[in-house]
Amino acid sequence: MAEEVSRKPYVREMTYRWIFRHPRYVRYMAREFSCLFIGAWTLMMVWGLQQLAEGRASWEAFLEMLRSPWSIAFHCLALGFSLYHTVTWFNLTPKALPVQIGEAFVPDAVIAGAHYAAWALLSLVLLKLAGAY
């Protein structure tokens, strides 16, 4: 039988206010909230596929919707947050995937740098193939 517990343990109040106690926490939350923009953009693309499946007129209407000021504002935010996600993700990669050669570990900057280089190349190739420039 469980023992009667008479003490009253201190329960720390949990709120969102801790975020603003230190700039580091704000940066952490900015990183975590980048997912909202990446998610919203991806859902918009799912909707775009639905429009594409409806036929040419629906797809053209979707493209027209992309031109609204709200869409442009959303895209600017989404681009900013997705870039922040990329930067923070690659900076963390050496922590998640340390590479050891012999006794020594490959320096963090080399692993992150290799990711940045691959990312830049991939983005340029993708934009070129997509006919963006």
Add this chain to the structure above:
Amino acid sequence: MARSNKPIVWGPFAAGGTLTAFLTPALVTLTLLAGLGHVPDVLAYESLHAFAVHWLGKVALITVIFLSLWSVAHRLRITLYDIGVRADSGVAAVLYSAAGLASIAAAVFLFRL
């Protein structure tokens, strides 16, 4: 050994996080350019339709959509916990289901083409 579903949840999160880190900025740039009136060739009806009709295009689109949404769902779940939402199992069920359902919807639209 204790059974845990953590690797199953975390694997697609890491994969999706990496995929979105590499791809999303360029992809958002494409739709931003379209919004600014400079529609990239791939977003013209004929070329996107041709891409999405091909099985390889379907696989690519579904993979990107599923992994992106899954990693978003996982990160949002952890973030909601951080800001004080303690109903973790409910939050997890809703978010992972939403990611799965949206991916299935994308697959359905693709196979309607």
